[in-house]
Amino acid sequence: MNVRIINQSSNPLPAYATGGSSGMDLRADLSEPVTLQSLERIAIPTGIFIELPHGYEAQVRPRSGMALKQGITCLNTPGTIDADYRGEIKVILINLSSEEQMIQHGDRIAQMVIQKIIAADWIETTTINETARGSGGFGHTGKS
Numbered sequence: 101m102n103v104r105i106i107n108q109s110s111n112p113l114p115a116y117a118t119g120g121s122s123g124m125d126l127r128a129d130l131s132e133p134v135t136l137q138s139l140e141r142i143a144i145p146t147g148i149f150i151e152l153p154h155g156y157e158a159q160v161r162p163r164s165g166m167a168l169k170q171g172i173t174c175l176n177t178p179g180t181i182d183a184d185y186r187g188e189i190k191v192i193l194i195n196l197s198s199e200e201q202m203i204q205h206g207d208r209i210a211q212m213v214i215q216k217i218i219a220a221d222w223i224e225t226t227t228i229n230e231t232a233r234g235s236g237g238f239g240h241t242g243k244s
């Protein structure tokens with residue numbers, strides 16, 4: 101699927117690292133490095149603007165390497181990029197480690213997955229069908 105993109109950063113376009121990759125890594129577009137204190141959160145610009153076709157979304161997800169090595173993750177994971185959003189894609193990071201962490205220009209800070217969206221049309225009613233689970237949830241299964 102072709103997707104129009106503007107890249108205002110000096111970074112390369114997001115790209116699939118391998119033929120089977122689900123996501124394309126997003127890189128930080130920074131004029132100077134950013135230091136994240138423990139538990140600090142920040143929106144990091146990417147310099148990327150996209151024009152998704154109607155019926156699609158982009159999800160901004162954390163990278164497992166960053167999570168494991170630096171304790172940094174996306175706070176609002178998965179971040180939702182709406183098909184009609186025309187602003188800059190930003191990545192909301194939080195430092196969950198106990199030490200400060202540095203983000204530099206060009207660092208791969210998240211990955212973006214494009215997905216199809218199914219829009220629901222509500223049929224408002226007063227009853228919905230019964231199931232074996234019913235209203236059980238939140239650890240309900242396996243209890244006697």
Ligand SMILES: O=c1ccn([C@H]2C[C@H](O)[C@@H](COP(=O)(O)OP(=O)(O)OP(=O)(O)O)O2)c(=O)[nH]1
Pocket residue numbers: 160176178179180181182183185188189190191192
């Ligand atoms: O990680 C993210 C999440 C969102 N966005 C942009 C694209 C998205 O289309 C828009 C709105 O995101 P969302 O719906 O999650 O935020 P909201 O708090 O509901 O804001 P709004 O009222 O603008 O929808 O912000 C990002 O750039 N990065």
Ligand SMILES: [Mg+2]
Pocket residue numbers: none
């Ligand atoms: Mg919203």
